[in-house]
Amino acid sequence: MNAHASSVHDFQPRQEEDLVPSGKLLRTAIVSVLVGAIGVFFAGLIVVAATGSLVPRVAGAGGTRPAPREIDEIEQTQIWRTRRGIDLRNAQRAELEHWGWANREHHIARIPIDDAMNLVVEQEAKRR
Numbered sequence: 001m002n003a004h005a006s007s008v009h010d011f012q013p014r015q016e017e018d019l020v021p022s023g024k025l026l027r028t029a030i031v032s033v034l035v036g037a038i039g040v041f042f043a044g045l046i047v048v049a050a051t052g053s054l055v056p057r058v059a060g061a062g063g064t065r066p067a068p069r070e071i072d073e074i075e076q077t078q079i080w081r082t083r084r085g086i087d088l089r090n091a092q093r094a095e096l097e098h099w100g101w102a103n104r105e106h107h108i109a110r111i112p113i114d115d116a117m118n119l120v121v122e123q124e125a126k127r128r
Contacts, residue, residue, distance in 0.1 A: 095110065097113065099111055099112065
């Protein structure tokens with residue numbers, strides 16, 4: 001064997017020591033915080049220049065009008081200040097539990113859901 005072949009087998013890999021450049025990391029963090037603070041400051045200046053204040057105005061006190069209650073059939077009120085969903089659910093439940101006309105012209109009636117399920121079960125039992 002030649003000298004070159006034996007030196008390849010004698011090769012031992014060496015792991016470099018893992019070092020975190022803490023100084024560079026700290027400088028990056030400080031610069032990031034400063035850039036963020038400067039951005040918030042200038043955003044505040046822009047808001048004050050556009051509206052005259054950082055505090056929103058309340059309707060009726062010289063401020064702008066609030067948005068309408070509904071925009072394109074989507075209710076815009078806060079959920080705890082309305083009963084619309086509860087009232088809708090109660091109306092739907094009443095339709096499921098009471099007799100009435102779904103379409104009187106075509107003689108289509110609406111019957112309580114429990115009665116409808118029982119009729120389907122009875123019809124299926126008779127069919128079998």
